[in-house]
Amino acid sequence: MIDLLVEPMTYAFMRRALLVVAASGIAGALLSCWLVHMGWSLMGDAVSHAVLPGVVIAAMTGIPFSVGALIAALVAVALIGGVREAGTVREDAAMGIVFTALFSLGLVLIARFPSQQDLHSILFGSVLGVRDSDLAQVLIVAAFTVVVLLAFRRDLIMVAFDRVQAHALGLRTRALLALLLATLATATVAGVQSVGVILVVATLIIPGATAQLLARTMTGTMVLAVVVALAGGVTGLYFGYYADLPPGPVVVLTQAVLFLVVQLFAPRRGVVPRALAATRARRSGMMAA
Template sequence: MNLIELLAEPLSYTFMIRALSVTIIASVLCALLSCWLVLIGWSLMGDAVSHAVLPGVVLAYIVGAPFALGALIFGFLAVALIGGVRDTTKLKEDAAIGIVFTTLFSFGLVLISVTPSHIDLNHIIFGNLLGVSSADLWQVLILGAVTFAILILKRKDFTLYAFDQTHAHALGMNPRLIGAILLGLLAMTSVVALQAVGVILVVAMLIIPGATAFLLTDKFSKMLVIAPALAACAGILGVYASYFLDASTGGMVVLAQALIFAAVYLFSPRQGLIATKLAAKERRRSLAAVR
């Protein structure tokens, strides 16, 4: 079997094509949003929202509603609760996030444990890429397209908000509204990624690509290209690796992203560990030569 036949083999199965499609959409969307999350410092917020959707998915299953609807409602609820606790108490944002997301996630786990089900609801937690249906794929396509369009159309506002909220306000923008829109998009993105890797690993897809791109460039415009490109490559590699190794698909996708980050962390020309060490060593040599 040659290389082309080897690469084409997984694509002979419809479920693999659906899995690959959902993975690429979720990876690109999460990577794009992760650029702003990393820049603003909202990595923990991504963790909170991605975990808080769990009870919404379970309740949607109980009442026979679409999983995405329940997840969206609880995603927005989590954002509202975090803002409410933060604004009405002396607690800092990280404490409010910790309280809300652990409470909602625990509520979801309890619902799973007491809900009779003919399907394995644990797939919500760990993902079930190979079980993605045509309806799930269409759901991901629609939510992903809407979220992607808003991120692209409002990218200048989001970027200004991330760099300088005071300047954004001076230009007539409403920083609170922009932040709320960004959090709403975070909830929608979490729902899309939920189909791919489950609740647990969504946070990785919302952080790793942006962090990787941050180490590769100092220009935010380039980050918005590098992060989705690397995430898409990692998604494809992860899906293929899971097929041939018979391993967890969602886990392999995130592991591929982590391996790319590790390579960039070590070998990035500007901010990589090795380059930094060599530059420091060269500076010491130069100083020693001057003396």
């Protein structure tokens, strides 16, 4: 067993991949607690797809991929906010319009410059091909996301649970929401390198959704979300290595399996415990009658 765990780490590319999966997983897991609670899953989907043209342009111009992806993510957030503030369409429609337009722009750029782009690695990640410079970028943006979310944790929790009360207490709710959107952009940039543009939304949703089924407080949800992300990320990376499968999709599938198990067997909210409790209640009612 020890040999199975140690052998992959003898390769430098696996050590870099593990660091990327861990860093992006922690950042995405913490943010997912807010995205799931506030119903911002579609926003995460929109931003994750909208970074594609930024990644492609970064590859074309030779600038760091995180810079291009971050600029594209911030542009997407600004465009969604602008379309929404115009009041002509609903927020979900604004997200759909912006992210499909930017994603299509990215695909057009890839088609226009096919020799310079690897569509598969952009869409589904290339964590095993991470270079030292890529690793440094991921660590920086992931660290920014984690530090911001932890430093403003109390204020962001207040805004998430009761925005009106938070405003009444003197909190700058609009600034805090803008900060949360900025962390969404940075967490997306961190996750793109490990699981790609298409699948990064899963790492921004699954850990928080899984943790909510188990925890009763926001702090507990954050801790469990990180555990789910790390367990799914590390397990998926090892399984992909030994099964000769692409790590990105395997990481997401592993997290999805964890969610399914928790959804079925979570002590208070799981499908099976609730079904058993309902059966016991019916039996007690029949006996009492």
